[in-house]
Structure formats: C-alpha cells, structure tokens
Amino acid sequence: MNPISSPLLTDLYQLTMLQAFLERGMTGTAVFELFVRRLPPGRNFLVAAGLEQVLDFVEGMRFGEAELAWIERSGLFKPAFAAELAKLRFTGDVHAVPEGTIVFPNEPLLRVVAPMPEAQLLETRVVNLLHLETLVASKAARCRLAAGGKGLIDFGLRRAHGAEAGLLAARASYLAGFDGTSTALAAPRFGIPVFGTMAHSFVQAHESELEAFKAFAAAFPGNAVLLVDTYDTVAGVRKAATVPGPLKGVRLDSGDLDALSRESRAALDAAGRKDSIIFASGNLDEMRIDALVRAGAPIDSFGVGTSLVTSADQPALDMVYKLQEYAGRARRKRSAGKATWPGRKQVFREYAPDGTFARDTVCLETEQHAGEPLLRRVMQDGKRLAQPSLAEARRHAAEQLRRLPPTLKTLEQADAYPVKISEGLKDLAQAVDRATA
Amino acid sequence: MNPISSPLLTDLYQLTMLQAFLERGMTGTAVFELFVRRLPPGRNFLVAAGLEQVLDFVEGMRFGEAELAWIERSGLFKPAFAAELAKLRFTGDVHAVPEGTIVFPNEPLLRVVAPMPEAQLLETRVVNLLHLETLVASKAARCRLAAGGKGLIDFGLRRAHGAEAGLLAARASYLAGFDGTSTALAAPRFGIPVFGTMAHSFVQAHESELEAFKAFAAAFPGNAVLLVDTYDTVAGVRKAATVPGPLKGVRLDSGDLDALSRESRAALDAAGRKDSIIFASGNLDEMRIDALVRAGAPIDSFGVGTSLVTSADQPALDMVYKLQEYAGRARRKRSAGKATWPGRKQVFREYAPDGTFARDTVCLETEQHAGEPLLRRVMQDGKRLAQPSLAEARRHAAEQLRRLPPTLKTLEQADAYPVKISEGLKDLAQAVDRATA
Numbered sequence: 001m002n003p004i005s006s007p008l009l010t011d012l013y014q015l016t017m018l019q020a021f022l023e024r025g026m027t028g029t030a031v032f033e034l035f036v037r038r039l040p041p042g043r044n045f046l047v048a049a050g051l052e053q054v055l056d057f058v059e060g061m062r063f064g065e066a067e068l069a070w071i072e073r074s075g076l077f078k079p080a081f082a083a084e085l086a087k088l089r090f091t092g093d094v095h096a097v098p099e100g101t102i103v104f105p106n107e108p109l110l111r112v113v114a115p116m117p118e119a120q121l122l123e124t125r126v127v128n129l130l131h132l133e134t135l136v137a138s139k140a141a142r143c144r145l146a147a148g149g150k151g152l153i154d155f156g157l158r159r160a161h162g163a164e165a166g167l168l169a170a171r172a173s174y175l176a177g178f179d180g181t182s183t184a185l186a187a188p189r190f191g192i193p194v195f196g197t198m199a200h201s202f203v204q205a206h207e208s209e210l211e212a213f214k215a216f217a218a219a220f221p222g223n224a225v226l227l228v229d230t231y232d233t234v235a236g237v238r239k240a241a242t243v244p245g246p247l248k249g250v251r252l253d254s255g256d257l258d259a260l261s262r263e264s265r266a267a268l269d270a271a272g273r274k275d276s277i278i279f280a281s282g283n284l285d286e287m288r289i290d291a292l293v294r295a296g297a298p299i300d301s302f303g304v305g306t307s308l309v310t311s312a313d314q315p316a317l318d319m320v321y322k323l324q325e326y327a328g329r330a331r332r333k334r335s336a337g338k339a340t341w342p343g344r345k346q347v348f349r350e351y352a353p354d355g356t357f358a359r360d361t362v363c364l365e366t367e368q369h370a371g372e373p374l375l376r377r378v379m380q381d382g383k384r385l386a387q388p389s390l391a392e393a394r395r396h397a398a399e400q401l402r403r404l405p406p407t408l409k410t411l412e413q414a415d416a417y418p419v420k421i422s423e424g425l426k427d428l429a430q431a432v433d434r435a436t437a
Numbered sequence: 438m439n440p441i442s443s444p445l446l447t448d449l450y451q452l453t454m455l456q457a458f459l460e461r462g463m464t465g466t467a468v469f470e471l472f473v474r475r476l477p478p479g480r481n482f483l484v485a486a487g488l489e490q491v492l493d494f495v496e497g498m499r500f501g502e503a504e505l506a507w508i509e510r511s512g513l514f515k516p517a518f519a520a521e522l523a524k525l526r527f528t529g530d531v532h533a534v535p536e537g538t539i540v541f542p543n544e545p546l547l548r549v550v551a552p553m554p555e556a557q558l559l560e561t562r563v564v565n566l567l568h569l570e571t572l573v574a575s576k577a578a579r580c581r582l583a584a585g586g587k588g589l590i591d592f593g594l595r596r597a598h599g600a601e602a603g604l605l606a607a608r609a610s611y612l613a614g615f616d617g618t619s620t621a622l623a624a625p626r627f628g629i630p631v632f633g634t635m636a637h638s639f640v641q642a643h644e645s646e647l648e649a650f651k652a653f654a655a656a657f658p659g660n661a662v663l664l665v666d667t668y669d670t671v672a673g674v675r676k677a678a679t680v681p682g683p684l685k686g687v688r689l690d691s692g693d694l695d696a697l698s699r700e701s702r703a704a705l706d707a708a709g710r711k712d713s714i715i716f717a718s719g720n721l722d723e724m725r726i727d728a729l730v731r732a733g734a735p736i737d738s739f740g741v742g743t744s745l746v747t748s749a750d751q752p753a754l755d756m757v758y759k760l761q762e763y764a765g766r767a768r769r770k771r772s773a774g775k776a777t778w779p780g781r782k783q784v785f786r787e788y789a790p791d792g793t794f795a796r797d798t799v800c801l802e803t804e805q806h807a808g809e810p811l812l813r814r815v816m817q818d819g820k821r822l823a824q825p826s827l828a829e830a831r832r833h834a835a836e837q838l839r840r841l842p843p844t845l846k847t848l849e850q851a852d853a854y855p856v857k858i859s860e861g862l863k864d865l866a867q868a869v870d871r872a873t874a
Contacts, residue, residue, distance in 0.1 A: 012633030
C-alpha cells in the first residue's frame with residue numbers, strides 16, 4: 001500500500017459511513033464545500049494552494065488488492081463491502097479557486113458534486129492536502145511581503161513534518177513567491193529552482209576553515225556560497241574573501257545578523273568582492289526578516305526553514321469540508337460555534353478603480369452579482385480539466401499580492417477584509433433551519 | 438522517483454558536499470550525533486520515536502535510475518558524480534536510544550559512524566523522521582499524563598502536514614500511550630487499533646437525526662458511536678438512546694464539553710444506557726483534557742486531532758545532526774548560541790531507590806560511569822539489528838512515563854531535569870578548542 005496515495009489514508013469513519021450509505025442506497029448527489037471557518041490570529045488573508053495534488057488524488061483514487069484484502073480481513077465491515085469498493089471511482093465534478101488566489105474565511109476554496117459515497121470519501125485527504133499547502137503558501141506570502149525584492153529560499157525540509165510536508169512546502173512557498181528551495185527533489189518533481197550552500201560539518205571536517213573554503217570553491221567554481229560562522233564569523237568572511245577565483249557569496253547562520261551582515265559587507269568590499277552576496281539564515285521568520293530589511297541590513301537573500309514549513313506561529317487552519325446539499329436539498333449544521341452556510345456557493349470579488357480588492361460576496365451559485373467569480377470548474381465527470389502550470393500559478397499569486405488592500409499587507413493583524421453573505425444565502429439558511437427545526 | 442524514499446528528498450547541499458568529499462578523497466570515518474539543543478517552552482521531556490523509519494531509510498538508501506538521470510541533466514554536478522552515487526550504500530554503524538525512551542537536551546538520540554560521504558548524506562531525512570515522531574510522541578505523552586486512564590484516540594489526519602505526517606503521527610502517538618487512531622492505514626501498516634464514529638454529514642444527509650442514528654446503529658450493531666451535536670446536543674443524546682439494540686456510545690464535538698457530558702450521562706443513564714460511553718472531541722489538547730478530567734466530567738474517551746499531530750503549541754524541536762569526530766579527531770562548532778560537545782558520547786541514567794530517574798550524565802563513549810547506558814547499537818556494517826516491536830516500544834514508553842520524576846509530570850514548565858556533562862567531555866572540548874584556535 002502506497003503510504004501517500006492509498007485510499008486507506010483516510011479516517012476510518014469515511015469507510016464505515018461509506019458502507020452505510022451504500023447499504024441504504026444513499027447514492028444521491030451530494031455537494032460538499034471546503035473552506036476555512038476563521039483566520040488564525042495574526043493572519044490577514046490566505047493563499048489557496050494544493051489543488052494540483054488534490055486533482056491527482058481524486059482522479060487516481062481506487063482501492064487496490066492490498067487495500068481490499070485489509071478491508072476483508074479487518075473484521076470491521078460486511079463481506080459485500082470490498083466488492084463495492086473495488087468498483088469505486090470518482091465520477092463527479094469539482095469547482096475550485098485557482099491556486100495562488102487570495103481567499104478569506106467562509107469562502108469555498110473547493111466544491112465537490114458527486115454521488116454521496118464518492119464525495120464523502122474524499123474528505124480526509126482533500127483537507128489534508130489543501131490544508132498543508134494553503135497553510136505554507138499563506139506563511140510564505142507573509143515572508144515575501146516582508147522581504148520585498150530580496151531573495152527567499154525554503155530551507156525547511158529537515159524539520160518539516162515528514163517527507164510530503166517538506167516536498168509540498170517547497171512547492172507551496174515557491175507558488176507564493178519564494179525564489180526556490182534547498183529540497184533537491186523539488187527540482188525533478190516540480191521544476192522548482194534549487195539552491196544550496198554548505199554545512200558546518202564540511203568546515204569542521206577540514207584541517208582549517210580556509211582549506212574547506214578553498215576546496216568548496218574549487219569544486220563549484222563561481223557558484224560557492226561559503227558558510228562563515230563555524231568559528232568566528234567576521235574572521236570567516238575575511239578568509240572566504242581570499243579564495244582564488246570568483247566567490248558567489250557568504251552565508252551567516254547565527255549571531256546578530258544585522259551587525260554581522262554590515263561587518264561582512266565591509267570586509268567583502270574591502271577585499272574587492274563587491275559582487276559577492278550575503279546570504280542569511282538561522283531561525284528566520286517574516287518578523288525577523290521585516291526587522292532586518294527595515295534596519296537596512298545589507299543581506300541579499302534569506303533562507304527560511306522551520307518557521308516557514310511548519311507555519312510555526314500558526315501551524316494549522318480551521319479548514320473543513322462540509323455537506324451543503326444532498327439529493328437536491330440544501331443542508332447545514334448548527335453545532336455551537338460551527339454553523340455553516342448551506343447550498344452551492346460562488347464568491348464574487350469586486351475591485352477598486354486601482355485594481356485592489358474592494359469586497360467579496362459569498363452568493364448562491366445561481367445568484368447574479370457584480371464582480372469576478374472566483375470558483376471555476378476544474379474536474380468534470382471525474383476527469384480533470386487543463387490547469388495553470390506552477391509558473392502561471394506563481395505569477396497569479398504575485399498579482400494577487402499586488403492587488404491586496406494595503407492595510408492587509410502589514411504583518412500585524414488588520415481589520416478584517418469585508419466578506420459579505422448574500423441575501424439569497426441568508427434566506428436559504430433560514431429556510432433550511434425551518435425545515436429541520 | 439518515490440516522494441517518500443527517494444534519496445533526492447534531501448537538501449541540495451548534502452549532494453554538493455558529497456561531490457566535494459568524494460573529489461577530495463575525504464572518505465575517512467565520520468561520527469555524527471543527533472540531539473535536541475533545548476526543550477521548547479512548556480516541555481519538560483521528550484519521548485524518542487521514529488527509529489524504525491530511520492533504519493528503513495538508511496538500509497534502503499540508494500540512487501535509482503531516475504535520480505541519477507536528474508543528477509546528470511541538472512547541470513549542477515560534474516559528469517563523474519552520478520557513477521559514484523550509483524554505487525553508494527550505507528555501510529556504517531548506528532547507535533540509538535530505544536524508541537519510547539524519555540530524553541533531554543544535549544543527549545544523543547542517535548549516533549552514526551560511517552565513511553564521511555555516507556554519514557553526511559543521511560542528515561536531512563534522518564532529522565526529518567526523528568523530529569516528526571519525537572515531536573508528536575512528546576505531545577502525546579502529555580495528553581496521556583493529562584488523561585490518566587481514560588481513552589485517547591488520534592483524530593488528526595486531516596490537518597496533519599501531509600500524508601506521512603498523518604500516518605507517522607498515528608504511530609508516534611500510539612507508541613507514547615494513545616489507544617489508537619482514526620487513520621485507517623495505520624492498521625495494516627503498523628497494526629495499530631483503529632476507531633471511528635460518524636461525521637455530521639451522515640446526520641445531515643438523512644431526513645432526520647433519528648433516522649441517521651438508526652441507520653448507523655443497524656449498520657454497525659453494538660459498535661456505533663453516534664455523533665449527537667449536529668443540531669441540539671442533549672436532544673441528540675435522547676434520540677440516540679432510543680435506537681434499537683445496544684449502543685456503544687455518543688460523541689460530543691462542540692460546546693461546553695463539561696456541562697454537556699454531565700447532561701448526556703444523565704440522559705443516557707435515565708434511558709437505561711449505563712454501558713454507553715461518552716466520547717468527546719473538538720479542539721482538544723492536553724490542557725483542556727486536564728481541565729475536564731480535574732472537573733470530573735464523565736467523559737470516557739477523548740479524540741485529539743490538530744493539536745496532537747501538529748504539536749500545535751510547539752510545532753518544532755531544535756533537533757540537529759552534528760559532526761563530532763572525523764578521521765579519528767574530535768570536532769565541534771562554536772557558532773554563537775550553537776556550540777556543540779565533541780566526540781562519541783554515551784548517556785548514563787541513574788535512578789532513585791523507587792525507580793524514578795535521578796540524573797543523567799553525558800559522557801564520552803569510552804568513559805566509565807554509574808547508571809544505565811541509554812544508547813545501544815541498532816545497525817552494524819549497514820545491516821539493522823533486531824529491534825523491539827511497536828508494542829514493546831509502547832510498553833517501554835509507558836514504563837518510562839511511570840519512572841519520570843513527579844515534578845516533570847506536570848503540564849506546566851518545571852525545573853529542568855539534571856543532565857550533567859562529564860569531566861572527560863569538558864576536557865575534550867577544551868582540547869578541541871585549543872587545536873582549532
């Protein structure tokens with residue numbers, strides 16, 4: 001069983017509910033929507049990401065022999081269930097906002113319309129994928145806002161939560177405006193530019209720091225970024241400046257990055273290394289980047305690791321996948337603090353004359369409204385439609401960030417962006433409540 | 438390329454350093470140790486986990502055709518490099534603390550002794566795996582301390598950071614004392630008990646809540662836990678109590694869980710359902726579990742999701758993999774705030790007369806010391822040695838939690854457990870500093 005693509009990578013209750021739906025013939029059309037209930041503290045917007053991985057999963061979802069054998073031997077299901085699962089394919093439609101789109105609470109990122117058993121089964125993995133990439137893309141966008149035009153590289157793989165988190169964090173951060181990643185696999189897998197410098201161990205393994213620098217510079221002529229903080233940072237920069245031939249740059253990974261970057265810049269310039277860049281890393285996040293940029297620290301590029309890939313200050317979003325309609329009738333839940341808006345929805349975004357976002361309105365799909373509809377069809381009858389490339393999604397995300405209202409571009413919590421609920425939607429919610437009262 | 442087992446799932450600099458080491462013939466024996474530099478705020482100990490996945494990775498590490506083709510076409514490496522990589526296998530030794538062992542800062546969880554290129558290449562993925570599982574196991578142990586003997590189930594897959602995080606969080610939390618998980622794949626993959634209830638969508642899809650309850654109870658006779666908070670919780674419990682036949686229990690997923698659990702217990706008892714359990718979920722963490730248990734809320738079992746699998750309050754550990762010796766000579770780095778202790782180390786744990794931990798001492802491997810040595814050989818010449826099963830590791834973790842000093846069993850930050858550095862280790866650090874001054 002493939003630990004990434006197996007359909008058993010789901011909550012057990014999806015399977016038990018599936019059996020019950022099939023037994024009862026409840027295969028009517030279900031409409032589920034995925035959205036974020038509220039923004040985490042300190043976030044002013046989210047950047048939607050992960051749709052490509054969702055479509056891969058949905059299109060390829062099937063129970064193989066190993067999965068069916070477990071279903072049979074688990075003792076949890078009735079004997080006929082495995083044969084039903086063997087036939088299961090996703091045959092429905094999916095609408096979604098394009099990757100890189102900025103979204104707000106209560107706005108569907110994705111809508112699934114399919115026979116109930118198929119639509120229900122998607123829940124766990126679809127949330128798992130969109131949650132991860134949207135979480136990281138939203139954090140990455142904050143880093144991009146802080147860094148301005150400076151370089152930003154994802155350095156987070158080692159403390160990402162597992163293999164997939166590391167690989168998809170490289171993708172999500174690139175989509176949201178990073179320049180690349182240190183994760184090698186992201187190059188063949190997604191075509192993302194990869195970057196690397198050197199580790200302290202390389203310096204330590206040599207008899208002297210200078211010997212290590214010379215060796216690395218000789219191995220990667222013109223492309224070596226030398227790590228200078230193993231023993232004494234400024235002394236390290238002076239040694240790095242003496243290596244023969246061109247020197248791409250130096251990396252600072254500890255200490256007072258503001259002061260050290262200034263001393264390093266002066267040392268490099270004094271040695272005639274004006275073209276050598278200064279790369280900084282070490283527990284960076286958007287707040288520290290912002291402080292360094294505002295202070296005028298002469299840092300050309302930032303490596304951001306743990307805080308990016310774990311979205312360390314807010315490592316989760318309140319993202320859910322909720323039934324909005326079944327068998328032609330709108331549905332909602334009313335649980336305390338978790339009530340949902342029923343029905344199939346569309347989000348219309350209106351713009352100010354200068355192109356910035358003015359307001360969004362969540363409407364019923366059938367309502368007319370001013371503005372640009374954000375949800376588009378991405379899968380029809382179980383077949384995906386052509387999607388923008390990662391490069392196109394990245395350009396879209398950059399354009400979205402440019403059009404974000406200036407008040408939302410700050411790193412501090414701003415007043416919420418206006419997301420209105422249409423009158424049609426409010427009327428429907430009241431009607432549903434009366435019917436299930 | 439397998440996105441989980443590919444050796445390209447590493448930082449690019451591991452590959453560039455590897456090329457430089459090979460070019461320079463630096464294939465002498467390297468000793469790397471993995472440890473956590475400091476505890477995150479609010480954590481009093483860590484539970485080591487993830488060794489089984491590390492050994493799988495290390496034993497199976499090889500560059501396949503697809504990886505080698507990328508190495509060649511990337512333009513980042515010299516032509517001879519791919520042929521060297523094709524031959525690469527791990528041939529070294531690994532020592533580690535058994536999974537489930539409680540560890541503290543500066544104590545090696547793992548030591549790798551191997552030719553430099555092999556040992557260096559492991560870094561990124563070995564940290565990635567041990568970091569994730571140790572992080573989640575440590576969070577899970579806090580939940581177990583809070584829950585006492587009550588049930589604990591991992592519900593976190595949908596908001597875990599990707600597929601592997603979800604699957605390994607199920608493993609790590611079970612190892613540290615959870616009773617099971619909702620992640621179906623954890624059953625065939627690791628033999629972990631799986632649990633499931635039902636979703637709100639199942640209730641909503643039916644014409645009435647009672648109809649949904651009857652349908653689910655009929656589909657899983659005697660094994661149904663009914664979700665009662667879709668519309669009105671206490672009314673839901675009363676309806677659940679009327680389903681024909683035995684009722685395993687009800688699940689509360691929102692609202693004031695203390696008050697609702699008491700009302701639910703009373704309603705179940707009044708209906709003659711004294712054997713039906715109360716299951717609670719919804720944004721739970723160890724602090725809320727502790728409060729509910731202390732208040733005497735009649736909850737039998739807790740489902741813990743997002744806060745567990747993301748270790749939400751502290752989603753990362755300061756875990757590193759550092760060169761301690763190369764070619765027979767001890768090494769250390771002295772970067773500001775990140776200095777390391779050199780050489781091959783062993784941790785000795787001494788116990789109080791009642792069996793609780795008294796103190797640990799980090800020594801050189803060659804030093805004699807009182808107490809139990811924690812690191813054991815787990816791989817020799819690239820071949821893994823027999824390891825405890827997951828069930829054995831789980832029993833070991835439970836025993837470790839029992840032997841934890843009472844002051845460290847609180848959820849609040851306690852005074853640090855004493856971890857001493859031996860005189861031999863201090864002497865070696867001074868000698869290394871003199872030699873690299």
